Amino acid sequence: SAVISQKPSRDICQRGTSLTIQCQVDSQVTMMFWYRQQPGQSLTLIATANQGSEATYESGFVIDKFPISRPNLTFSTLTVSNMSPEDSSIYLCSVEEINYGYTFGSGTRLTVV
Amino acid sequence: DAKTTQPTSMDCAEGRAANLPCNHSTISGNEYVYWYRQIHSQGPQYIIHGLKNNETNEMASLIITEDRKSSTLILPHATLRDTAVYYCIVRAGFGGNEKLTFGTGTRLTIIP
Numbered sequence: 670s671a672v673i674s675q676k677p678s679r680d681i682c683q684r685g686t687s688l689t690i691q692c693q694v695d696s697q698v699t700m701m702f703w704y705r706q707q708p709g710q711s712l713t714l715i716a717t718a719n720q721g722s723e724a725t726y727e728s729g730f731v732i733d734k735f736p737i738s739r740p741n742l743t744f745s746t747l748t749v750s751n752m753s754p755e756d757s758s759i760y761l762c763s764v765e766e767i768n769y770g771y772t773f774g775s776g777t778r779l780t781v782v
Numbered sequence: 783d784a785k786t787t788q789p790t791s792m793d794c795a796e797g798r799a800a801n802l803p804c805n806h807s808t809i810s811g812n813e814y815v816y817w818y819r820q821i822h823s824q825g826p827q828y829i830i831h832g833l834k835n836n837e838t839n840e841m842a843s844l845i846i847t848e849d850r851k852s853s854t855l856i857l858p859h860a861t862l863r864d865t866a867v868y869y870c871i872v873r874a875g876f877g878g879n880e881k882l883t884f885g886t887g888t889r890l891t892i893i894p
Contacts, residue, residue: 670828702881711869712826712884727881761825763882770816771882773825 671696671766675774682752682781689748690777692762697742702763703735706776712761718745752781786870791889800857802888804870807851812874815846817855819866820887826869829855865892 672695682688692701703715715735716724724737738746749756759776766772787805794800806815817829830837830844832853837844843856857864869887 673825711886712882714881714883717881759823763825770828770831771818771826772828776823776825778823 671698671764671772673762673764673772673774675762675777677777678775679778680780682779684753684781686752687748687750688752688779689746690760690762692745692747692774694743694764698764698766699742700765701739701745702765702771703737703745703747704761704763704773706759706761708757715747715760749779752779754781757781786872786885788868788870788885788888790886791891793891793893794857794860795893796862797859800860800864800890800892802855802857802868802870802890803852804855805852806870806872809850809872813872814874815844815850815853816871816873816882817842817844818869818871818882818884819864820869821863821866826884829868860890860892862892862894864890866890 674693676691701718704712705715706712714727715730716726716737718724718737718739720739720742734750736748757780759778761773761776763771763773814831814833816831818826819829820826830839830842832844832846846853867887867889869884871882
């Protein structure tokens with residue numbers, strides 16, 4: 670299955686700042702998905718990132734808060750902007766593979782203080 | 783995606799079979815049943831999926847009822863490393879780049 674590398678694995682950030690999370694896949698994929706997992710909660714889809722077009726955001730998530738880049742078929746970034754403590758979560762990227770279903774990165778654990 | 787219902791938590795003795803149920807009474811004809819698990823602080827891991835026939839792989843077995851309204855994931859010989867949250871998800875098959883919608887899952891604890 671695909672190997673997904675996420676950076677950083679964790680970070681502690683000051684409120685009001687922004688953090689960009691990188692997701693690198695070892696094979697070309699059409700779509701990449703970004704999820705958020707708040708403490709003690711299940712995963713919630715933030716957006717779907719397509720190469721060459723704007724990301725598609727789920728209800729409750731907006732581009733100004735979570736801008737996404739998808740410059741090529743193996744890479745994507747998610748930025749968490751103007752952070753507040755409520756943004757403290759694990760952020761995960763994911764890709765779909767025909768034979769393996771969805772593969773997830775190991776996640777970025779973000780703490781906003 | 784059709785909605786699924788799972789017990790919040792379960793315990794299982796180490797070495798015994800762990801049977802995790804899932805109800806998906808509104809599943810449609812083209813939707814598969816998928817199982818993922820998430821071990822603490824890691825990304826979810828694919829386990830198995832099926833449409834209507836029972837499936838088995840090196841990790842688990844999936845039993846789907848004839849009416850497809852429910853299924854059971856079986857871990858035949860549970861180990862402590864199987865302690866995780868298990869998610870049952872229904873959606874159309876692979877290749878459609880459709881999103882996965884996660885429910886609350888079942889927190890399985892393997893007891894030594």
